[in-house]
Amino acid sequence: xxxxxxxxxxxxxxxxxxxxxxxxxxxxxxxxxxxxxxxxxxxxxxxxxxxxxxxxxxxxxxxxxxxxxxxxxxxxxxxxxxxxxxxxxxxxxxxxxxxxxxxxxxxxxxxxxxxxxxxxxxxxxxxxxxxxxxxxxxxxxxxxxxxxxxxxxxxxxxxxxxxxxxxxxxxxxxxxxxxxxxxxxxxxxxxxxxxxxxxxxxxxxxxxxxxxxxxxxxxxxxxxxxxxxxxxxxxxxxxxxxxxxxxxxxxxxxxxxxxxxxxxxxxxxxxxxxxxxxxxx
Numbered sequence: 001x002x003x004x005x006x007x008x009x010x011x012x013x014x015x016x017x018x019x020x021x022x023x024x025x026x027x028x029x030x031x032x033x034x035x036x037x038x039x040x041x042x043x044x045x046x047x048x049x050x051x052x053x054x055x056x057x058x059x060x061x062x063x064x065x066x067x068x069x070x071x072x073x074x075x076x077x078x079x080x081x082x083x084x085x086x087x088x089x090x091x092x093x094x095x096x097x098x099x100x101x102x103x104x105x106x107x108x109x110x111x112x113x114x115x116x117x118x119x120x121x122x123x124x125x126x127x128x129x130x131x132x133x134x135x136x137x138x139x140x141x142x143x144x145x146x147x148x149x150x151x152x153x154x155x156x157x158x159x160x161x162x163x164x165x166x167x168x169x170x171x172x173x174x175x176x177x178x179x180x181x182x183x184x185x186x187x188x189x190x191x192x193x194x195x196x197x198x199x200x201x202x203x204x205x206x207x208x209x210x211x212x213x214x215x216x217x218x219x220x221x222x223x224x225x226x227x228x229x230x231x232x233x234x235x236x237x238x239x240x241x242x243x244x245x246x247x248x249x250x251x252x253x254x255x256x257x258x259x260x261x262x263x264x265x266x267x268x269x270x271x272x273x274x275x276x277x278x279x280x281x
Contacts, residue, residue, distance in 0.1 A: 010025040010049075014032075014049075017037075017054070019034045021033075021034050028045065028047045029046075029047055030046070032049075036054070036055035036057070038058050040058060047137045047157055048137070050138040056086065064084070069084040069105055070084070072108070076113070078095055081094065087106040087109075088106055089104060089105070090103065091105060095116070097116075101114050101116055109132060111125035125166065130145040130152070134152075134154060137157075137174070138156075138157035139156055140155040152169070158178055160178060162176055184203075185202060188203040195215060196214070197213065199211075208223060208224070209222070209223055210223065214232065218233050218234075246262045246269070250271055253274075254273075255271050255273055256271060257270075258270040259271070268281070269281055
């Protein structure tokens with residue numbers, strides 16, 4: 001596995017190209033602010049930088065020529081009406097069915113077509129388009145694409161072997177190990193133990209139910225995704241919503257709860273403070 005990317009490695013790469021890095025590197029997909037050799041203030045992700053992309057405001061010798069873009073549209077029976085400059089710019093066209101519409105070169109390369117032609121838009125994405133998208137992000141695709149819900153194995157720029165569906169990839173998801181969602185059994189056990197929980201199940205993936213004993217002795221289960229979102233023991237959560245729990249919380253701070261029934265967090269509660277003032281909150 002390749003060594004972990006650090007801020008120093010990223011900064012050295014920018015400096016070597018004559019760029020002044022102005023952001024702190026944290027994650028592969030985060031935008032990094034810089035000043036290019038021509039004095040332009042711009043930003044780029046490390047994943048894009050590693051593929052050779054540079055300042056978007058400078059003339060880029062690696063930029064796809066307009067002629068290639070135009071030829072790709074023509075090959076599909078489209079009439080391109082715009083001049084291509086950057087992959088994120090909207091390109092106006094007339095499709096084979098006579099619709100006037102627009103699309104970015106980035107989306108065109110991913111297999112999208114005329115948004116007014118449902119049949120054409122929903123056609124199967126070629127493997128080459130999927131592979132090109134992974135390559136652009138610095139990923140090495142190891143699977144052959146068939147359907148958008150199939151898992152595609154890859155090696156990310158940080159050397160992690162992992163998988164993802166094309167459906168999730170297109171929404172912006174990337175390597176789960178880089179994002180911190182993937183953990184080993186020992187890591188998950190340690191994280192549970194740090195809060196007094198005893199993990200009873202083997203961790204396999206983020207949506208697998210994990211059995212546990214909580215720090216109050218309750219036995220239940222939870223997914224790693226749910227745990228990461230901040231959820232914990234269901235029994236403890238229900239107890240925290242009970243009248244006894246609310247009343248005891250007031251007593252702990254020297255307050256006397258006058259309301260006799262607790263119906264939810266939006267309910268107004270009457271109480272006496274330690275100075276015997278009657279109030280409602």
